[in-house]
Amino acid sequence: MIAAPLTELSAALAEKRISSVELVTLYLERIEKLNPLLNAFITIDREKALTAAQAADAQRARAKGEVVSPLLGIPFAHKDIFCAKGWRTTCASRMLANFVAPYDAHVVEKMAAAGVVMVGKTNMDEFAMGSSNETSYFGPVKNPWNLDCVPGGSSGGSAAAVAARLVPAASGTDTGGSIRQPAALCGITGLKPTYGVVSRFGMIAFASSLDQGGPMAQSAADCALLLNAMAGFDARDSTSLDRPAEDYRRELDKPLTGLRIGLPKEYFGAGLDARVSATITEALAEFRRLGADLIDVSLPNAGLSVPAYYVIAPAEASSNLARYDGVRYGHRAREYRDLIEMYEKTRAEGFGAEVKRRILIGTYVLSHGYYDAYYLKAQKVRRLIAADFSAAFACCDLIMGPTTPTPAFRFGEKSADPVAMYLSDIYTIAANLAGLPGMSIPCGFVDGLPVGLQIIGPWFAEARMLNAAHQYQLVTDWHRRIPPLTP
Amino acid sequence: MSWEVVIGLETHVQLKTQAKIFSGAATAFGAEPNRQACAIDIALPGVLPVLNRAAVVCAIKFGLAVGGHIAPRSVFARKNYFYPDLPKGYQISQYETPVISGGRIVFTLGEQEKTVRLIRAHLEEDAGKSLHEDFHGKTGIDLNRAGTPLLEVVSEPDMRSASEAVAFAKALHALVVWLGICDGNMQEGSFRIDANVSVRRPGEPLGTRREIKNLNSFRFLQQAIEYEVGWQIAELEEGRAIEQTTVLFDPASGVTRAMRSKEEAHDYRYFPDPDLLPLEISPAWIAQIAAEMPELPDAMRTRFMHAYGLPAYDAGVLTSSLALARFFEQTVAAAGAANAKAVANWIMGEVAARLNREEKTIEACPLTPNQLASLIRRIADGTLSSKLAKQVFEALWMGEGENADAIIEARGWKQVSDTTLIEPLLEEAIARNPKSVEEFRAGKEKALNALVGQVMKASGGRANPQQVAELLRKKLSG
Structure with a gap:
């Protein structure tokens, strides 16, 4: 049962082969057994979960066979970046280590309305700043395929939890690859929707113009089901898009005949691990066998995406994180002589090194006299990158390539070298800068570690991306592989 | 040689909207501390601002009234600085592209008509309040005011005296109250003025200015500028240079004092707020508001x-x-x-x-x-x-x-004009005041007034004095 994807669990619940309480209990037992190994969760609440599961079972009983949400009673975990009323919401920071959210994020509200049973909050890089989960105040998450390796970041807890089947699915957020990169490194399917499709209300801000929530699950079909529940207009987020609701499953069964897949040459150049490259090439051959055409495309400004990102994201973060000042909530230094010292000590103690580094970079690039050279320039680069994609999508339907240049790396391997760490997001960042939807699906292994294939679509092409991924998953079983874990 | 005074004002006009500019919390004055501050106002993790269109309507009305340019697209920016009563660590304001630019205020000073040009008017949110009393060495924070909509109106340095600045400020005050976009209550801080003051020799370029912050009465505005001008002239005449700085006016002592440099050494790191879309104002929206303008x-x-x-x-x-x-x-x-x-x-x-x-x-x-x-x-x-x-x-x-x-x-106060009713009263007055009659006949016009007074008194004030005088004149000269 634990190995079953969402769609099968949903059917089992609908056919009353199992109750939500039984299902949730199964997963809680697995969490209790394996989480000490993985550290994928920051908070687990058995009592709240079982109460919600009972409510879900009661709702199903009341429905008397009427159609209910396919997610009713399904165990689920939220990344600890989403505020959930009455739940500790830490963002993996000492700053918010004891912060209990008094309200629900839109994503939490939507998923609860769809009937999922929240079992806990997953670990992550502090304030979503990191690619390895090593920046969490609550300690790193381990990669379930190799406990000496990182799970990726920042949604590493959600990725590891889904990979190890501690939950069938979880939420994540993606600012520069934070859903796709850990999905790739842990061997699961993760989708970052078009910017504005999922509301950011209640999602603790890292870089507002890049942040986007999305589903992380075992398959494209599961992600489609989850996105149906998660997406939707929210008047409380001014950047939320007011468009008609979509059924993201509507194209899943379409054959891929004639689908034009663009392969950007910049994503297959120097820096890409040869074995990863070979794995990706083999996956692309599978797509060709499914009827798709492979087309060479170019994203000439791709090389500028990492530098542009590391100006824009820290700039926004430096301002977004200014509210953590110890005045109203969160950590406050125990002793201080005056206001300035209260700020200094509170923030020195409350934030970890990577967060501080990005606040410093962001403060610097926005400073008087540097704004034009950095922030303004980066915004112009951002437009060039978006224009590259528009040009590419004039001759292809989807873009594919590696999600990451290498499989999961070892703990400590890159933590001393921020730039090397930043380069692990080299293929994912551009989609955030352009606001495009991107996903990662498992497509093979290198040294026993999963490899992810990235799919990038034009704005609002989620259904098409899910279709391609689903057709691939019908003929492959990479997404069904479960890491052998013993407590 | 004489000095010329140059003054420009920056006025924070608190807009009369029901809700705050970026949240649904109420804006009413005087509630218990922090009772009118919602999750957005106190900047909880994860909250986002949503623009209140009522504040934009106020700005459009003002733009129409002063003949300014109403930007079809303006941008909200973050002004970053740390202060305990600034919950987000930044204020949402407008920087490079304000909603209103240009325009003018016409007013009279004595017999003269004056015009002061406006540079811009932009929308922004107010901060909360720091309460330094009652907390014994600690500071209390009241965030009720945080997020209250403001229109900051910036004038050109077109004023040449404290009186002129006060007349302009009064005209601006009257206008925003007239438009119904501000309650005008200065004691509650609904209309706060910063005055930029400098002096120069006539014909020379502008002198270095000092900014007097947060004046909340016309009297203080007058006093503060007068003191500041005197101080600047004295400094310059002593051969000292004026340093550009921010000063506070102390109404008790009547003097202006420079704030500590630490309090003003800010680099605000303005950048467009990524949580808010550019503010777009269509010609149709402007036309609709223009039609409803008083x-x-x-x-x-x-x-x-x-x-x-x-x-x-x-x-x-x-x-x-x-x-x-x-x-x-x-x-x-x-x-x-x-x-x-x-x-x-x-x-x-x-x-x-x-x-x-x-x-x-x-x-x-x-x-x-x-x-x-x-x-x-x-x-x-x-x-x-x-x-x-x-x-x-x-x-x-x-x-x-x-x-x-x-x-x-x-x-029964109807004026009596029926002569038959008045006649007996006339006879009685003439009979009782032979002296007055005699004097009048002798040519003393004033004597008639006494007789009219008698008749009026007798009528209980209901007779018409002009009619009584006329009848008496006729009678006595007949």
């Missing part, structure tokens, strides 16, 4: 002069507030346009004096325009003498009758 004070003043034949002074006084102007027009409508001057006199005279004595504004006037008109009509048709009119006014003020006619009827 007539502006300038236009109304001119119309009062032409339509009602009022002197410029009267027209100016009556258009000093929209409520007063409306009161006047409603009274004229009921009393007849021919009585417009009389209406103006009554409003500017008796009504104003009485309101003043009771510390009331025209909005709280117990007398309705219809009641005042009923009184003025009975004076015009000779029913009421001016003495009786004052008594009727008093009775109406005290709510003793529905209108003038009801009071006249109830008290």
Whole structure:
């Protein structure tokens, strides 16, 4: 049962082969057994979960066979970046280590309305700043395929939890690859929707113009089901898009005949691990066998995406994180002589090194006299990158390539070298800068570690991306592989 | 050689909206601390701002009133700085592209008409308040005001004296209250002024300015500028240079003092707020608001002069507030346009004096325009003498009758003009005052007044004094 994807669990619940309480209990037992190994969760609440599961079972009983949400009673975990009323919401920071959210994020509200049973909050890089989960105040998450390796970041807890089947699915957020990169490194399917499709209300801000929530699950079909529940207009987020609701499953069964897949040459150049490259090439051959055409495309400004990102994201973060000042909530230094010292000590103690580094970079690039050279320039680069994609999508339907240049790396391997760490997001960042939807699906292994294939679509092409991924998953079983874990 | 004073004002106009500019919390003044601060106002993790369109409507009205350019697309920016009463660590304001640019305010200073040009007016949110008293060495934070919408109006340095600055500020104040976009309550901080002051030798480039922060009364504005100008001139004449800085005015001592440099050494790191889309204002939206705009004070003043034949002074006084102007027009409508001057006199005279004595504004006037008109009509048709009119006014003020006619009827105050009724009173007065009769006949015109007075007294004030004088004259010279 634990190995079953969402769609099968949903059917089992609908056919009353199992109750939500039984299902949730199964997963809680697995969490209790394996989480000490993985550290994928920051908070687990058995009592709240079982109460919600009972409510879900009661709702199903009341429905008397009427159609209910396919997610009713399904165990689920939220990344600890989403505020959930009455739940500790830490963002993996000492700053918010004891912060209990008094309200629900839109994503939490939507998923609860769809009937999922929240079992806990997953670990992550502090304030979503990191690619390895090593920046969490609550300690790193381990990669379930190799406990000496990182799970990726920042949604590493959600990725590891889904990979190890501690939950069938979880939420994540993606600012520069934070859903796709850990999905790739842990061997699961993760989708970052078009910017504005999922509301950011209640999602603790890292870089507002890049942040986007999305589903992380075992398959494209599961992600489609989850996105149906998660997406939707929210008047409380001014950047939320007011468009008609979509059924993201509507194209899943379409054959891929004639689908034009663009392969950007910049994503297959120097820096890409040869074995990863070979794995990706083999996956692309599978797509060709499914009827798709492979087309060479170019994203000439791709090389500028990492530098542009590391100006824009820290700039926004430096301002977004200014509210953590110890005045109203969160950590406050125990002793201080005056206001300035209260700020200094509170923030020195409350934030970890990577967060501080990005606040410093962001403060610097926005400073008087540097704004034009950095922030303004980066915004112009951002437009060039978006224009590259528009040009590419004039001759292809989807873009594919590696999600990451290498499989999961070892703990400590890159933590001393921020730039090397930043380069692990080299293929994912551009989609955030352009606001495009991107996903990662498992497509093979290198040294026993999963490899992810990235799919990038034009704005609002989620259904098409899910279709391609689903057709691939019908003929492959990479997404069904479960890491052998013993407590 | 003389000095020329150069003044520009930056005024924070608190907009009269029900809800805050980026949240749904109420803006009413005086609630218990932090009771009107929602999750967004206190900047909880994860919250986002949503623009309140009512604040934009206020800005558009102002732009139309001052003839400024209303930007089809303006941008909200973050002004970053740390302060305990600034919950997000940044203020959402407008920087490079304000909603309104240009425009002007026309006002009179003595007999002269003056024009002050505006640089811009932009929308922003207010901060909370730091409460330094009552906490024994600690500071309390009240975030009720955090997120209250403000329109910051920045003038060109077009003013040349403290009096001119005050006259401009008063005109701006009257305008925003007139437009209904601000309650104008200066004590509650609804209209706060920063004054940029410098001095120079005439013809020379602008001197270095100092900014006097947060003046919340016209009197303080006048005093602060006067002190600052004197101080700057003294410094320059002593051969010292003026340093650009921010100063605070202490009303108790009447002096301005520079703030510590640490408090002002800010690099605000402005950048466009990624949580908010650019503010787009369509020509159709502007047209819709323009159609709903009240007539502006300038236009109304001119119309009062032409339509009602009022002197410029009267027209100016009556258009000093929209409520007063409306009161006047409603009274004229009921009393007849021919009585417009009389209406103006009554409003500017008796009504104003009485309101003043009771510390009331025209909005709280117990007398309705219809009641005042009923009184003025009975004076015009000779029913009421001016003495009786004052008594009727008093009775109406005290709510003793529905209108003038009801009071006249109830008290039998109708002026008596029937000669057969007055005749015996005339005879009696002549018989009782032989001395006055003699003096009048001897050519002493004044003696007649005494006789008229006697008749009036005997009639209980109901006789018409002109008629009495005429009848007496006829009788005595006959």
